[in-house]
Amino acid sequence: MATFLIPILILCPLAASLITFVSAGRMDARGIGMVACAGVGISAVISIILSVMLLSGPVTGVLQVTLWPWMHMPGFSADIAFMLDRVSMLMILVVTVVGLLIHIYAASYMYHDPGIARFFACMTLFVAAMLVLVLASDLLCLFIGWEGVGLCSYLLIGFWYDDPANTVAARKAFYMTRMGDVALLCGLLLLVTATGGSLRIGTVLAAVANGQLAPSGINMAALFILVAALAKSAQIPFQTWLPDAMAGPTPTSALIHAATMVTAGVYLIARLHDLFAMAVPVMALTAVLGALTLLMGACTALVQSDLKRILAWSTISQLGYMFLALGCGVWQAALFHLMTHAFFKALLFLTAGAIIMRAHHEQDIFRLGGLRHTMPGLTAAFVAGASSLAGLPLVTAGFYSKEMILSGVWSAHFNLTHGWTLSGPPLWGMALLGAFLTALYIFRCVFIVFCGKAGTGAAGRTSRLMSIPLGCLCILSLCGGVIEMPDTLLPLHLFSGLLDPTAVLSHTHQPAWLVMAGAGAPLAGLGVAWVLWGRSSPVMREIPGQAPVICPVRTGRGMDALYHYAFVQPFCLLAWLTRLDILNHAVTGTGLLIQTASARIFRARADFLGRLAIQATRMIRWAGHLLGLLHNGRVRWYAAWIAGGLCAGLAMAVLS
Amino acid sequence: MPAFSFNDTLLLATALFSVGLAGILVRRNMVFMLMSLDIMLNAAALVFVGAGARWHDATGQVMFLLILALAAVETAVGLALIVCLHAHGRPTLDADTGNLLKG
The missing domain is CATH 1.20.5 (Single alpha-helices involved in coiled-coils or other helix-helix interfaces)
Structure with a gap:
């Protein structure tokens, strides 16, 4: 049964993609939307069935299916093989369910776009590639999905290719993630040498556990894979591509930020967490980079004026949380946050798309305003997403996942070489500051957009097809987190028990004020945001935007300029030479x-x-x-020659 | 006690040979050239005779008789050739005029 369902799960979006690609221009927009939604919907149903099958089995049960051997050589072999365990089960649920909601929304959002067939073909292909990525049990097979999501993100970011800026953004995303792809390939090749020719995840992890790989080799492999994950998940120093990826249609942004693409890096590290656990310096690097990214993303989001850019930077910041958790070894917390983040970020993006669509494609938050009067439903949805993102205590999903990360980070400890140690509390402090900033920037956005004087007039209504996914996502992002709670509140560990029943994260020994602090930081951020932007006059709000420090940060070009001088210019010089x-x-x-x-x-x-x-x-x-x-013919001469020769011969004979 | 020693005989033979050779090289008349040839042959024969006398061997005189016969034949053939040339209408006895083929 499972061997039959897992390929079908991947084939459904793939088939939908092929149908929509081929049918471009022959099918009307409604039909295309239905085909795409059906493809992803069947996958969602199958993934729910598979989850039920998996959960009804033993706790360590794994559904394996090998479709066909890809390549076999002496010393190396690779299969097209899939594996469903509890981690990938969580991922396929997130990918297909959130993907389905986004597809339903997009069917209405993109209804009038002439390129809708191409759009949905790319979207469904994106989902299929992501499913390959999360289901693959062979790392080379995973690499197919890895490249597939890179390709689809390129196609979708550059969807409106008429504008050169969009194609530039698409190319940038492609190049930046391509660096990570190269690193991933290097890491895989390193691992192949250790395992003796197989890239099966189980084989690789067993080889690492058996010590077939030298510590330096483990560190190098983990570092390469970390670079790959950083590039895919837009962490420092690869963070520049994600804000520009806003060039694509809004459902694409939702898909990239919530369900697919950026979560691939987090998934990869969570999947190989046994490998990373052996590489302590890389873990510490992951945690530090995650903490830095979450602070930088939050600070940058604080000064943006473009609605979608705020959300993009917040994604980078939230992914920073996940990397912080992965670095501290609490990969369950990272996956939990990945799930809740998928809910609330999809909700925020889809709501933002609806707002922008109704506000005549106005994205500047300072020109929007007072929208709570004209679109109360969207306001409620956005506020729900924003509270979940900020992690307002008790009522939102984001609170529980963030709390899990924070408690994991607090008890983390890294024994680096030469007596250098890195302990959790400083990282915890950074994460807490990040939580405060998160609440600050997202409620700044909420207060400016929805309160105050009315700005651009709103027109039309949000169609029902768009409202239903928003409603579902609202419920998920508010209530999706109660399956895992801090011990201080209630010893409920459904989520971590689901992933790995043998290693339930329990932090009973931690003081209760940690949870209080984690709950207080978002509330403080909300309060400060209310004081700064909620009740002040509109003129006051824009003043910080004029400061010279802010300008390069707001455009997000500071890092671009740095890269321009550090990498692009020398390269141009080289090319010129x-x-x-x-x-x-x-x-x-x-x-x-x-x-x-x-x-x-x-x-x-x-x-x-x-x-x-x-x-x-x-x-x-x-x-x-x-x-x-x-020879003159004269006999006398001849006689003379004979006589002379004779004389000469005699003379030689006698004298010598 | 011979009248001439072997050395004298060799000197005389050399002188005769030189005279003959010089005659051949210098004279253009074919009859004189034949005569000079005979002188050279006789010089050679004289060496044989002298050597026979020196070592008391009769072989030298036998060789002289052979050479005498050879010289007679040679002279006969040479004179016949001269006569033959003359019979073909050759007006002169100059050997240098016969340096061309066919004639």
Whole structure:
């Protein structure tokens, strides 16, 4: 049954993608939307069935299916093989359910776009690639999905390719993630050498556990995989591509940020957490980079004025939380936050898309305003998403997942080499500051957009097809978190028990004020946001935006400029140098020189030989003439020659 | 006690040979050249005779008789050739004029 369902699960979106690709121009928009939603919907149903099957089995049960051997060589083999365990079960549920809601929304959102067939083909292909990624039990098979989501993100970010800015953004996303792909391939090749030719995840982890890989090899492999995950999940130093990825249609942004693409990096590290657990320095690096990213993302989001950009930077910041959790070894918390983040970020993006659509494509939050009067439903949805993102205590899903991360980070401890240690509390402090900033920036956005004086007039209504996914996501992002609670509140560990019943995260020994602090930071952020932006006059709000420090941050170009000078300019210089082609000139010059020399030598040789031949003939002619003179036919001369010769011979014989 | 020692005989033979050779090289008349040839042959024969006398061997005189016969034959053939040339209408006895083929 499972061997039949797992391929079907992947094939459904793939088939929908093929149908919509082929049918471009022959099917109306409604039909295309239905095909795409049906493809993803069947996957969602199948993934629920599979989850039930998996959960009804033993706790360590794994559904394996090997479709066909991909390549077999002496010393290396790879299969197209899939595996469903509890981690991938969670991922396929998130991908298909959130993906389905986004597809339903997009069917209405993109209804009037002429390229809807191409759009849905790419979207469903995106879902299929992500499913391959999370289900693969062979790392090379995972790499297919990894490349697939990269390709689909490129296609979708550059969906409106008429505008050069969009294609630039698409190329940027592709290049940045491509660096990670190269790193991932390097990591895989390193692992292959250790396992003796197999990239099965089980084999790899067993090889690492058995110590077949030297510690330095483990560190290198983990570092490469970490770089890959950083690039895919837009963490420092690869964070620049994600804000520009806003160039695509809003459902694409929701899909990239919530269900697919950026979560791939988190999933990869969570999947290989046994490998990372052996590489302590890489874990510490992961945690530090995650903490830095979450602070940087939050600070940048604080000064943005574009609604979608605020959400993009908040995604980077929230992914920073996940990497912090992964670095501290609490990968269950990272996956939990991934799930809740998928809910509330999809909700926020879809709501933002609906708002922007009704506000005549106005994205500047300072030109929007007072929307709570004109669109109360969307306001409620956005506020629900924002509270979940901020992690307002008790009532939102984000609170529980963030609390799980915070308690995990608090008890983390890294024993680095040479007596250097890194303990959890500083990282915890950064994460708490990040939680405060998160509440600050998202409620700044809420107060500016929905309160105050009315800005751009709103038009039309949100269609029912768009409202239903928003409603579902509202419920999920408010209530989706109660399956895991801090011990201080209630010892409920459904989620971590679901993932790994043998290692339930329990932090009973931690003081209660940690939870209080985690709950208080978002509330403080909300209060400060209310004081700063909720009740002040509109003129006051825009003043911080004029500060010179803020400008480069707000455009997000500071990092771009840095990369421009650090990488692009030297590369251009190199290209300019190679355009002159010094080597080619040198080679050509040498060639010319040799050609001239050889011509000279050839001519000299020909001259010498010719002269030699002429001399030889002249001498021979002369000798012949002499010999001819000898034969004058006169007997007396002949006699004289004979006598002379005889005399000479005798003389030689006698004298010598 | 011979009248001449072997050394004297060799000197005389050399002188005769030189005279003959010089005759051949210098004279253009074919009859004189034949005569000079005979002188050279006789010089050679004289060496044989002298050697026979020196070592008391009769072989030298036998060789002389052979050479005498050879010289007679040679002279006969040479004179016949001269006569033949003359019969073909050759007006002169000059050997240098016969340096061309066919004639």
